[in-house]
Amino acid sequence: ETGVTQSPTHLIKTRGQQVTLxxxxxxxxxxxxxxxxxxxxxPQFIFQYYREEENGRGNFPPRFSGLQxxxxxxxxxxxxxxxxxxxxxxxxxxxxxxxYGYTFGSGTRLTVV
Amino acid sequence: DxxxxxxxxxxxxxxxxxxLPCNHSTISGTDYIHWYRQLPSQxxxxxxxxxxxxxxxxxxxxxxxxxxxxxTLILHRATLRDxxxxxxxxxxxxxxNEKLTFGTGTRLTIIP
Numbered sequence: 001e002t003g004v005t006q007s008p009t010h011l012i013k014t015r016g017q018q019v020t021l022x023x024x025x026x027x028x029x030x031x032x033x034x035x036x037x038x039x040x041x042x043p044q045f046i047f048q049y050y051r052e053e054e055n056g057r058g059n060f061p062p063r064f065s066g067l068q069x070x071x072x073x074x075x076x077x078x079x080x081x082x083x084x085x086x087x088x089x090x091x092x093x094x095x096x097x098x099x100y101g102y103t104f105g106s107g108t109r110l111t112v113v
Numbered sequence: 114d115x116x117x118x119x120x121x122x123x124x125x126x127x128x129x130x131x132x133l134p135c136n137h138s139t140i141s142g143t144d145y146i147h148w149y150r151q152l153p154s155q156x157x158x159x160x161x162x163x164x165x166x167x168x169x170x171x172x173x174x175x176x177x178x179x180x181x182x183x184x185t186l187i188l189h190r191a192t193l194r195d196x197x198x199x200x201x202x203x204x205x206x207x208x209x210n211e212k213l214t215f216g217t218g219t220r221l222t223i224i225p
Contacts, residue, residue, distance in 0.1 A: 004156075031211065042200065042215030043157065056211050090156045092213075099145060099164075102213065104156030 002027050004105035006091050012111045018079045019110065023091030025072040026103045031055070032074040033102070034066060035090040043090055049074060050096055078110075086112045117201045122220045125191050133186040133219055135201030140181050145204045147213070148175065148186050150197040157200065157215075160186065196223045 005024045013019050025032050031050045035043035045058035049068035063079040072093070078085055088109050092102040118136040125131040137146065147162040161168055161175045163184075168175040174187040188195055198218040204211075 033212070035213075035215075042198075042217055043213075045212035045214065048211050050211075058212060092156075094211075096211065099162075101147065101159035101162055102149075102157075103159065104149075106154075106156050 004091055004093050004103050006089075006105035006108050008108060009106070010109045010111075012113060013081050015081055015083060015112055017081050018077065019081060021076040021078075021089050021091075021108045021110070023074045023076070023093075023105060025074065025091075025093035029093035029095055029103070030072060031094050031096050032068055032072060033092045033094070034074070034076045035092065036060075037088040037090060037107070039087075046076070081112045083112050086110060116214075117203060117216055119199070119201055119216060119219045121217065122222065124222045124224060125188075126224050127193060128190055131188040131191045131195070131221065133188075133199050133201075133221065134183065135185070136183045137201070137203055138182045140203055141205065143205055146175065146177060146181075146184050147202045147204050148173070149200045149202065149213075149215075150195075151200070151218070152194075152197045158197075160199075162204070191221075191223050193223050193225065196221055 007022045033048040034046040037043040046060050047057040048055050052068045065077045067075045088107040090107045092104045094102045148160040149157040151157045163175045176185045198220050200218040
């Protein structure tokens, strides 16, 4: 198993800028999800992709968008960054269905100044 | 979403068993019970999951009450590496609603 890898590990952006975070899913997994984790809180679901289409979305505005590629890698894009977007962004992959566990990456720490 | 309730924190001595409780009184018949843990500065790590029967793997055991309204994660012999936040999560089979809803979890401290 190759695990889930995310890049970059740390990033500093200015308010109003745009950012793209990248994720490579674990080999054999066909879904990828993104989570936002603010300091001291549990991860919050942003959205999930399956077969390159969005398959569920949490309570995040449209400026959070994503892509899943045929090789099951994924991107999270955030436009018009706000200070409150500062957080750890986690990517997780799995097989579709509740009888499978998720494999999480180590995350990208985004700081918006 | 079905919700879970966990103690905010627990302590255990190294090399002793640890029982982490979780209440999920509104669980539906199709909800799987999943446990994850998160070590400092890392992403969550899958620990174990089950539906109705007790489950064992190399990391832990999961004991599920007969009415499924509660469960207990058992670490048989705690080590310092087990110090983490443990999350009990219900995951439904509903396609298109695959999210994991994390609560605040239980912060487990291991005393050397």
